[in-house]
Amino acid sequence: MSPIAVKVIQFFLSLSLLIILHELGHFIPAKLFKTRVEKFYLFFDVKFSLFKKKIGETVYGIGWLPLGGYVKIAGMIDESMDTEAMKEEPKPWEFRSKPAWQRLIIMLGGVTVNFVLAVIIYIGMAYSYGDQYIPMDSLKDGVWVMDDRIGEKAGIQTGDKILAIDGDKVETFNSVFIDLINGNSITIERDGQVIEKEIPVDFIATLLEDEDKVRFLNYRVPFVIGEVSDESANKNVGLMPEDEVVSIGGEGIEYFDQAKPVLEKYKGEGVKLGIRRDNQTLEYPVQISDTATLGVRPAFLPFEDLQSRGILKLETKKYTFLESIPAGIDKGVDILTSYVKQLKKIFNPSTGAYKGVGGFAAIGNMFPDTWNWAAFWSTTALISIILAFMNILPIPALDGGHVMFLLYEMVSGRKPSDKFLEYAQMVGFFLLIALLLFANGNDIYKAVFK
Incomplete structure (x- = not known):
């Protein structure tokens, strides 16, 4: 079907x-x-x-x-x-x-x-089903901003730890998106300093310009190779799926998001690529393309691996039948409260939220x-x-x-x-x-x- x-x-x-x-x-x-x-x-x-x-x-x-x-x-x-x-x-x-x-x-x-x-x-x-979630304070090295333009608008950078929105602690990673849409201010920790920033009134309009980028934040992940493209200049240098990139041109990287600025420095050049394979660190000569890429598709590690490395925690909360009753009521009230906040923004033309109003297709x-x-x-x-x-x-x-x-x-x-x-x-x-x-x-x- x-x-x-x-x-x-x-x-x-x-x-x-x-x-x-x-x-x-x-x-x-x-x-x-x-x-x-x-x-x-x-x-x-x-x-x-x-x-x-x-x-x-x-x-x-x-x-x-x-x-x-x-x-x-x-x-x-x-x-x-x-x-x-x-x-x-x-x-x-x-x-x-x-x-x-x-x-x-x-x-x-x-x-x-x-x-x-x-x-x-x-x-x-x-x-x-219970609840499965990533506690926001479990992200060891903060968040990954996948779209710098939207991140800049919200005042968030890769590596920031999001502490609170409108003064209320952000409990889970998944809740941060709706909290940002409904919120007016954000509190972050950056390089050991706590900073409070205003969320621009038209932030929602920025998100709606490209709805595929609404979830512009992610948890940070290692750079693991999933596949080497057949068109890649590095097809035959010895790189293999599940290799983890740990350095580029001698510069160490821990996360996927750290690779792009390093690749930009060496675009069009040949460098040594450090990878970790089976607990061994190896080096391969690679060619960086003119568009600052390696010609590989990344793979993302399962939550179990990310947890074992201490990058984040994935928690599951199970409820008995009696416990599920207040949990369900709280969820209904939270969703209703969130929707009322969104509706207030829709009726405020300066937010641009009215552009997101949808009909039957939405x-x-x-x-x-x-x-x-x-x-x-x-x-x-x-x-x-x-x-x-x-x-x-x-x-x-x-x-x-x-x-x-x-x-x-x-x-x-x-x-x-x-x-x-x-x-x-x-x-x-x-x-x-x-x-x-x-x-x-x-x-x-x-x-x-x-």
Whole structure:
């Protein structure tokens, strides 16, 4: 199966699961409060449905337009814009006849289910897989900046030890990327000195210029030869796979990142290359190309070897079932907090973060191109949290818009008129369409021009 097909299948499976559970979050409390639900749909049924069946008073169906789903609750102004029934006297089974607190629970049901689902997934993953991570303070000689331009923008150099972002200690290597995106200041240790630097407000825009370089940091690794290219001038000098380069022209190197500046000094020249093989140090005469390369492809040592050399530590934390519950809750809260910080930056034009807003293609690309259940569930949990937060925003046509008007009613004792709610729903609908066009337009722009 092609990688694209795998991504598409995962995308629709995840989206369908999240939509159905979200709508069940509205459906179940509505039924508990004896409110009539006229429709329950996965995807939108504009003009026609792929499938529909009436059971009791509710029509269950699948639409053809995969932009979401909905439950049509009697006596409620929603995305269906069915205002004819609103002209009649309220019926006891209608949404508008129910007490405000019941209507509030019905409207909050969808986002509540989305967040609870994410937490349940994280609990299950903690119990099944545990956590595997590299403690940031275990990197013996700091980080490797693989793109100097981005590193310079962030104020980070190869060899720096990243201590904290916004004053909070960076615990793991993998967390540093999202912390940098969300952060405003960074504390590093360089040559024994602790330095604090401001992260430029447009740092995110710099990352988005080339999304392949978003992970511009790595842990430092030795220079191990994986393969000598057939086109290399050094093809027949005696270099072998798994040889470790320890010196170039007599200058010692410990890490791969140290090789490039030394090779630049000797480009176009012949030098002695020191390598370590089977605990022996050997020297071979090699030719440095005019582009400062050796004509070899590097290999990267497994974590076990890096650990045995003291370069880093790889820690695995296992959880009992009871321990996995708080761990899953903490993970859900951390992800939600991180997403809120990102959203704040998106709404600040000076950050340039709005350029990274994506639509369906961006969401689809979050899934791996090979089937991996751990990655599938992790991505589904993340999307579930995003849907929960986006839906609770106080925008008419979203759950948060309805909640906003209900809270106003509960505080003031006055219910907004049906005509006002109708106009608000229309305004919210057009805002959502504009956001949808912008997000998917970004996807198209990136596909065509980047």
